[in-house]
Structures are given as structure tokens and as C-alpha cells.
Amino acid sequence: MSGNVGMEALIPIVNKVQDAFTQVGMNSVIDLPQIAVVGGQSAGKSSVLENCVGKDFLPRGSGIVTRRPLILQLNYVEKGEWGEFLHAKGKKFTDFDEIRREIEAETDRMTGSNKGISDIPINLRVFSPHVLNLTLIDLPGITKVPIGDQPPDIEFQIRGMIMQFISKPSCLILAVTPANSDLANSDALKLAKEVDPEGIRTIGVLTKLDLMDDGTDAKEILDNKVLPLRRGYIGVVNRSQRDIEGKKDIKQAQAAERKYFLSHPAYRHLAERAGTAFLQKTLNQQLTNHIREVLPSLRSKLEQQLTSMESEVKEFKNLGMSGGREDKSAKPRMMMQMVNRVTHDFEEMIEGGGNHVDTTSLSGGAKINTIFHFRFPGYLNEGRLDEKELRKEIGFAIRNIHGVRSGLFTPDAAFEMTVKRQIETLAPPSMKCIQQVSTELHEVIMKCIDKIKNYPRLQAEIDNLVSGYLRECETHCREQIQQLVEVELSYINTNHDDFIGFNSTAKDESVKDVQNAGSESQQQKDVSKQPGRESKSKLIKKGWLSTTNVGLTKGLSREYWFVLYTDALAWFKDESERDQKYYLTIDGVKMKSSEEEEEGGGLFGHRKFKIQLFHPNARYLFREYRELTLYAKDEDDMEDWRASFLRAGIYTHRSQMDMEDLEDEDHKPKFERLFEDPQLERQVEVIRTYVNSYMAIVRKTFKDIVPKHIMCLMVNKMKVFIEIELMPSLYGAGNPAELMEESEDEVRRRQELLGMYDACKDALKTISEVTAKTSSTPLPAPVHSNNHHSAPSPNMNASRMPKSDSAHSLSQSQRSRPPPDLPNRPTGRSAPNAGATF
């Protein structure tokens, strides 16, 4: 081996890093220095490689034999000779025929046996005392004509695969060309030129010198005078097909090769710079130099890689899981860490904040907030009876309480019964809210424990304990809410501050009205009451209604702002109530309400909700109108206004025709028929107002108290459980060492990570040492095709170069290549030309 010991030590390190990265599928992350062997079909690529190894081990045959890239790492060892495949780790192949069969089988495994190709490399390491440390990649030969089942674009595919390797700036290109073909048409040189136009990383290899026509030789080419390359050409004579078939030993062949160069008149002068042994040495030297050139960028990439792995590796090391003697306390400590992480994540997801805020959807605390304040109020309203249904229920209740008598007074019991029925409807939406929060909490837990999936037993146990506890909390919370409903049902508090029933004047008014209902004489109101004057009249309702007959444009409907008092109806231009259109006293006024299809509406026509006010004795109602037709925006609005008019003493008037309408086709009385009695209608209305008022209070209480119960009995309890009780419960559930059993994936990942980490560290250490200690040879000067002066020899070992060559090389190099971005350039201590390249 050459004296550049520090540098050569780098090659195995680079190989080790390469292996580590290939194994974890990261070979594309760091481009490690390599030599790719490129050439046309049957140019002699495999022969060159075999010569470098000194053994027959590559598949032979017709057509494309190399169909997957073969990364061949040659490692010098003092004793033994064997090969190892990365895909069959740990198996030593001492029989090189077996290696050949394994390459063939592995090629077929990926490509099938029908001559297809694949760019997934096969990694083979050869250990031998007869090799120099080198990494070579054998690539499929460039072919033009598809054979067998090969796809028509085979040339394109192979080209793509070769390019994938040789276009990387860290790759040296060994361009193999047979001497018995035209150099100008060399596929290898053409491809190399595409990716390396300056020839900085291309080395020419000329094979089959022995097969040249008699009287011709490749002296000019080898002297770098024809198509000169910056790194020159090396001539080799490999074994012929007949030699291979005759099992000619490679060592014998190499001796014959040397004899060939020494004895050939055209090559005798360059015999020291030709042949397989020289090629091997040059490649080793150049790969070493090349590695050195890419060291700075390799170093920074490795450093980045190392930093990204550091925290995890540190964690493993802290826990005594980085190999070596097992630390007994590691697993319990690790378990504690995992539980702490779950606790922290759960807290963060519920309380918000933290580093991992989800920007795609609501989750955790935010989702629970939405359930409490948006969904739950909606669910509470869903269970609500519409006004019509409510009236119906109250009507039946009143009638059933009165029995055969017609009651004069509104029965309290009807109010209580209706309210209780309504309170009961609050239970299902509350339970739905509990169930939704429980689901969300479970999802939060799942997300938190997903991070410990590498410890499947621990994950399952935490899931089991926490989900079990969540179920307990949910059951307890449901019981509490059921209790809450029962509490509400146990006492209907009509003394509640917010209940209109007994405290508000509206109630007094209503009660008085109820008692007065039907008595015309007592309905006499002070008709002189007008806004602005002192008045005892009370406001009942305000709102928009449209009407067709009060505006200037008769026939068209227009919206006005209506204000209903206990004794009058006024309407204004808008809600500012400045521009009053009319003030109508409502003494003796009756109403009719109905739903009708809009004229011309057809199937999809608008339904209109109409209330008509009029005097039953056909008096003018206002101005020249006998009636006022009002349109509400929907059914609920109409029901509201109808109820309000009733409160103001405007009752429904039923004509004979209307009465006929009160029977269904099967002659059953319609619900409306129950209200033929205006007194009953009035009582229903009063109770409905009370029920609505009371239910508003209960709903408000539920809206407030249900979320509080859920927070207290579920969310907070879960937090406390995870924080305080989970750890002891886990200890109770099993031995930490068993719970902390890793998944197979995790074990593999850890081993790979640690392996890669160590490989990166070793590589970095070696890089620092070699950069400090070693020297390098300069890159040969650029050559021009019209340059017929002899280019520097491919032997780049400066110590062996003639003085004049060295000086020439140095000055050329300095002129042509200004120092690139390569730091740590050795100074004084290095060889005379050290630093010329860097």
C-alpha cells in the first residue's frame, strides 16, 4: 500500500457509512465518493472489476449480464479471503462461485429472469489480502438493441440508471472502452463528457489491446494524444473468452499482462503506467484524493446528520440502551419518561398552547369548547316543542284538569305538568354532550399514546387503564346529570327571580286579562292613549311585519315596524320609531290567521303566514280600510304574533265557514276545535308564556351546569388520573421491564440509529485526522484536444513524479484551479505539492 495511510483508512470508514445509509434507505442523503464503471456492452467492465479483486466472481454470459448496479467494496485484510452481501448480513461467502450465483439470484429477485433491469443496487464487500481499499460500482453496459423480453426503451432506462450514479459530483467515472473499436464512438466517454465536461473525474480505461489488428496499436491514445483526458488513459489486457472458458487463473493472467506490456514495442515505455495492478493502485490513489476533495462537504453533511440524531441517541445512552451492559434502572426510568410525556401532551391538548398546535382541524380542548358552547345549545333547542305543539299540549292539560267543568281560572297544575314534560326533554341532549366529550377525550388519549407505539405493551396498558377510567367518569357524569334533571323536576320554583310568573307586571296584567277574558264591558280601554301621552298601556311585542294595504302603493307588500301595546297597535317606518305611520286602538278588534300559498307560486311557491285584524261588525278599522292584513316571516313568527295579539285581547273570530273547516275528512275534531272557547285560548296563552319563561331559566341553568359537570367529573378527573394515578396503576399492572418491551421495529430502528450514529462519528473523527495529517496529489492540468504535448501521467502520487512533472503539475493546477472551498488545508508539514489541489 502507498504511504498515504491516513487517507486509506478513510475508505473503509466511507464504506461503513455507506452501508449504514444504504441499510436505512438513506443512501441518497449523503453522496459518498465512489468509482462507477461505465462502458458499452462487452467493453470489459466486469473483467476489469474481477482483475481488481483477483477472483472470478461476476456473472458471465451473453446479452446484458449486469442488470442491477453492483456496489463492490474492496477491503484489504491481512488474512482470509471472503465476500459479504448487505442483503445477507453475517454470512461469509468464501467460495467466489457462490458469490456469482448469489449475484445472479439477487439480480433475478428484483428484476425477474427476463433480462429486465433495476436501479436498486446489490452491495458486495470483498475482503482480501490482494486488494486495495476501493469502492467500485458495476453498471449495466450501454446497449442499443433490446433483446428477449426487454422493453423497447432499454437503452433509455440503462442510460438513466448510469446517469443517476455518474452525475453525482462525488462519483469518479471509470470509462471503459475497448481498444479494438473507434475511441471517438466510445459510449462511455460520451456519457462521461455529458456529466463531467472538464474531465475532472473521468479516468479512461482501454481494454482489449491484445485484440487490435496487426500493425495497429493504441500508443497515441495511452499517451493521451487522441481525445485527451485530464486524468489520462490506462491500458489493460484482460482474459479473453477462451482464457475464461479454459479457467485461466487471474494471477497468471496478470503476469501475462505485465509481460505483454514489457514486450510490446509500442507500450514498453509506459509499461510502468499500464496494466491491472497499476490501474488498481491509481484508482485507490484517486479515490482517496477524490474523497479528500469532497471531505468538507461530506463533513458538514455528516455533522448535520449527527446533530439530527444526537438528542435521540443521548436519550438512549442516558437510559443505558446504547448497547453494552444493561442498566437495570433504565426501563423504569424510561417508563416514567413515557408517562410524563403522555401527561404533558394530554395537558397541552386540553389546555391549548404548546409547540405542536394543529392547524388543520379543531382538537382536544378547542373541540370540547365547541361541543359545550355551539353544539350543546343546539341540541337543547332541538328537543324543544314548537309553539303550536306546546299550545296543543297545554290545551289538553287544561281541559283534562278542568274535566267536565269549564274552568274559569287558569290551573297551575297545567303549567307544572307542561314544564315537567319539557324539563325531561333536556336529559337526552345533555347525555349526547357527555358522550361527545368522552369520544373527544378518548381521541386525545389515542393521539398522546400514539407517540409511544414503539412500546406496544406499555401503549396497550395505558390505553386499557385510561380508557377504563374514562368510562367510569362518563358513567358517573351521566348519573349526576340524571340527578340534575330529577332535582329540576322535584321543585318548580316559580319564585325564581327571572320568572315572569309572579314578579313581573306583565304577569299581573296577564292574570287580570285572563280573568277579564270574554267580558266585553271590562275590556273598555282608554282609547285616548297615544304614545307620548301618559299611559298605563304596556308594551307586549315589537317586530317587523309586512302588509299590503297601508302604504301608498296599494297591492304591493311593504315591511313596517309594528309595536303592540296592551291596548293599541302602532306601526312605524323603521325600528327607530320616529316616523309613525298609524296608531290603532284595538278595542273590539278580532283576528283571523291562516297560511296560504303565494299567488302564482305553483308547486314551489312561497307559503305566507297571514293575520287579519278587523271589526266583526264591519266597522272601518282605520282610515278607509275595514281590515288590516299582516304577513309574518314564518310560521313561528306568526304564532308569536298571534299569541301577542291574544295577550292584547284580540281574539280569534270564527265565521261559520271557518267552523266547517274544523273537522277532518274522517269527522274527527281538529285540534283547533278545542279552542273554540276564547277563554281556553287565553288560558293556554298565559300558560305558554309562563312555560317559556320558566324553561328559559332551566335551559340557561343546563347550558351552564352541564359543561361544568363534564369538566369537573370527566376532563379534570382524567387529568388528575393521568398525572397522579397512572404511574402507580402501571406498576400494579405489570413489571416495568415487561411493559417496556420494545416492538421489533423499535429495536431495529434503535440499532440502526446507533450504528449510523457511530459510523458518522467514526467518519468525522477520521476525516479530522486525515485532513490534518495527510497530503494529497494535485489534479492533472486541463487538457485540450489540440494539445499534443504529453499530459501528466495518471500516476498522481506526487512523491513518485519526476521533479519537472511535479512542478509543471503544481503550476498548472494553481493556474487552472483556484483553491476551491476546501478548508483545513495542510501547510508546512505536507509534501512539497501538498495543498496544490486544495
Ligand SMILES: Nc1nc2c(ncn2[C@@H]2O[C@H](COP(=O)(O)OP(=O)(O)OP(=O)(O)O)[C@@H](O)[C@H]2O)c(=O)[nH]1
Ligand atoms: N482478449 C481479450 N478479451 C477481453 C478483454 N477484456 C474483455 N474481454 C472479453 O470480452 C468479453 C466481455 O467482457 P466483459 O468483462 O464481460 O464485459 P462487460 O463490459 O462486463 O460486459 P456486460 O456486463 O455484458 O456489458 C469477455 O468474453 C471477455 O473475456 C481483453 O482485454 N482482451
